Amino acid sequence: MQKIITKNQVGIGILEQEQVTHYGKLKIMNKVVFIILIFLLIGCGKSLFKNDELSLEKMDYFGDELKISGYFYYKYPVDNTNHYAILFLYNNGVVLHALTIKEEYLETREEEFKTGEFYSDIKNTIYCWGVYRVDENIFKFEKWYTSSGGPLKTYVREGTILNDTTFHITKSYRNQKGEKTEVRPKDEIYHFKKFSPKPDSTNKYTD
Numbered sequence: 701m702q703k704i705i706t707k708n709q710v711g712i713g714i715l716e717q718e719q720v721t722h723y724g725k726l727k728i729m730n731k732v733v734f735i736i737l738i739f740l741l742i743g744c745g746k747s748l749f750k751n752d753e754l755s756l757e758k759m760d761y762f763g764d765e766l767k768i769s770g771y772f773y774y775k776y777p778v779d780n781t782n783h784y785a786i787l788f789l790y791n792n793g794v795v796l797h798a799l800t801i802k803e804e805y806l807e808t809r810e811e812e813f814k815t816g817e818f819y820s821d822i823k824n825t826i827y828c829w830g831v832y833r834v835d836e837n838i839f840k841f842e843k844w845y846t847s848s849g850g851p852l853k854t855y856v857r858e859g860t861i862l863n864d865t866t867f868h869i870t871k872s873y874r875n876q877k878g879e880k881t882e883v884r885p886k887d888e889i890y891h892f893k894k895f896s897p898k899p900d901s902t903n904k905y906t907d
Contacts, residue, residue, distance in 0.1 A: 755875035770895035865892035
């Protein structure tokens with residue numbers, strides 16, 4: 701016996717087919733939207749978690765305002781113990797922050813400078829590197845600083861050159877699109893110590 705298909709059944713079949721087709725299109729669109737969102741999140745993530753870039757341009761230094769055949773140190777007490785913050789300046793405009801160390805370990809650290817052990821340990825440590833500038837009697841350097849989380853910020857420390865073996869840092873700030881922000885007073889006097897050989901200045905952050 702031939703089965704009779706009514707108009708209602710035909711209409712229902714067409715409607716079901718349209719619903720299936722529409723559902724399939726929705727699934728495809730949802731996948732496309734999901735993929736686009738993933739790419740957007742990746743792009744935003746790179747931007748949100750990107751370290752600051754240095755604002756100071758690296759320039760060679762061959763002036764006589766400061767001696768650079770050694771290192772500069774800022775000595776300050778912590779809990780009745782002297783600490784040394786050490787900076788190496790190079791002719792290529794690079795500054796190496798050789799970290800801060802207690803006075804009792806200074807000779808050991810200097811030996812590590814000579815043997816190259818210190819450089820091997822920190823050559824891939826971004827917050828040890830930066831650039832410096834000398835403009836008549838104004839000295840400034842910029843480097844990355846550690847943070848409690850997220851990308852690293854760069855800060856400029858600026859001050860006055862007192863003579864070729866001494867400079868006085870008087871403030872720090874961020875340089876964002878030419879505007880100084882987070883300006884803070886400082887009182888750090890750095891003195892020169894002749895020292896050789898200096899650690900290598902080659903690094904992937906300022907070159």
